[in-house]
Amino acid sequence: EIISYVTEGGLEHKDDFGNNGIVKEGEIQRMSAGTGVFHSEFNHSQNDLLKFLQIWISPEKNGLKPSYDQKSLSKHDRLNKLQCVISKESSDSLHINQDAMVYVSKLEEGEIKYNFANGRLGYLFVIDGEITVNGSKCQTKDSVMIENEQSIVILPNKSSEIILLDLDG
Numbered sequence: 678e679i680i681s682y683v684t685e686g687g688l689e690h691k692d693d694f695g696n697n698g699i700v701k702e703g704e705i706q707r708m709s710a711g712t713g714v715f716h717s718e719f720n721h722s723q724n725d726l727l728k729f730l731q732i733w734i735s736p737e738k739n740g741l742k743p744s745y746d747q748k749s750l751s752k753h754d755r756l757n758k759l760q761c762v763i764s765k766e767s768s769d770s771l772h773i774n775q776d777a778m779v780y781v782s783k784l785e786e787g788e789i790k791y792n793f794a795n796g797r798l799g800y801l802f803v804i805d806g807e808i809t810v811n812g813s814k815c816q817t818k819d820s821v822m823i824e825n826e827q828s829i830v831i832l833p834n835k836s837s838e839i840i841l842l843d844l845d846g
Contacts, residue, residue, distance in 0.1 A: 686727035692716035696745040707771040711743035736774040776845040784833035796846040799823030806837025
């Protein structure tokens, strides 16, 4: 399960199943490599910078059919709150073949509290800015592994963007 989140520019995708598109800033792409896929991803522009995160998560079982999807994200839906963009269950997010959820947020003010179910793990990455997580300061490109925590409290110290993964322990 390959997740790409574009934070600047445009990521062009082509594969041998006929999927061809540009994932733009503020959009997310999910591809299940499954039983195999030939694909390429590259900067759509000859001149503009491309910045994106790519996350690989092992699927829950082998032999799945390859698939591809992408979604445009509204700035309003992730402003000062966590927006679920990838999950196994939610109809509002892109589907993943694993018991995992991926959230993004653009933080300007206030606090976000997130509760983990028993036995769940978390991974938080600061895409840009500066935040405080449960009292620990984190800056651009810092990450936090979360285990044995019932909840976390995220406070922006300045305008920030984050991605949070909630994973089966």
